[in-house]
Amino acid sequence: MMSVKAVFVLTSVLAVVWAQELTTTQMQAIMNHHKECKAETNIDDGLASGVLAGNFPDDPVLKQHLFCMSKRLGIQNDSGEIQKDAVKEKIGKFITDEAKIEELTNSCSVEKSSPEDTALELTKCIYQGTHP
Ligand SMILES: *[C@@H]1O[C@H](CO)[C@@H](O)[C@H](O)[C@H]1NC(C)=O
Numbered sequence: 282m283m284s285v286k287a288v289f290v291l292t293s294v295l296a297v298v299w300a301q302e303l304t305t306t307q308m309q310a311i312m313n314h315h316k317e318c319k320a321e322t323n324i325d326d327g328l329a330s331g332v333l334a335g336n337f338p339d340d341p342v343l344k345q346h347l348f349c350m351s352k353r354l355g356i357q358n359d360s361g362e363i364q365k366d367a368v369k370e371k372i373g374k375f376i377t378d379e380a381k382i383e384e385l386t387n388s389c390s391v392e393k394s395s396p397e398d399t400a401l402e403l404t405k406c407i408y409q410g411t412h413p
Contacts, residue, residue: 307374311354318349335412337405344397351400361396363403375411385410 315329324346328338337343351357355367369386376382389406393399 314350314353318346318353321349322346332404332408335408337401337408339401341397344395344401347404348397348400351403356403357396357400361392361399363390363392363399365390368403368407372407372411 318324319329322342322345324342328340328343329346331338332343332347348357348361352359354371356364356371358364365386368390369382372382372385372389376385385407389403389410391399391402391406393402
């Protein structure tokens with residue numbers, strides 16, 4: 282069970298990082314996915330909120346959590362394969378330059394040796410490409 286304080290901290294961080302790009306509804310959907318995934322992975326709150334600050338350590342629990350998030354967001358399917366159209370759509374929520382969206386979608390959509398590794402690299406790549 283996530284403490285009230287942790288939820289508050291995580292929500293605040295999210296709000297700061299994404300306030301300008303995402304609507305409240307989109308943010309709530311992400312928080313919801315996070316909660317559902319946390320029920321599966323029991324990820325540490327610090328590890329999870331680190332992502333919002335751009336920290337993507339090579340951690341098995343983090344990878345599992347990100348794969349869970351990816352599936353819920355539709356950017357990877359159950360077998361772990363990247364769904365490019367969905368990736369493009371998500372990137373489009375952060376940036377408007379069509380050429381840049383296309384370029385980022387292609388450079389980030391790279392399958393790694395496992396669905397979990399793919400999830401980590403994909404999320405990191407999207408984050409870095411949209412948070413200069
Ligand atoms: C996952 O996506 C790939 C490519 O888009 C597709 O070939 C595969 O059948 C999909 N697998 C599942 C379980 O949906």
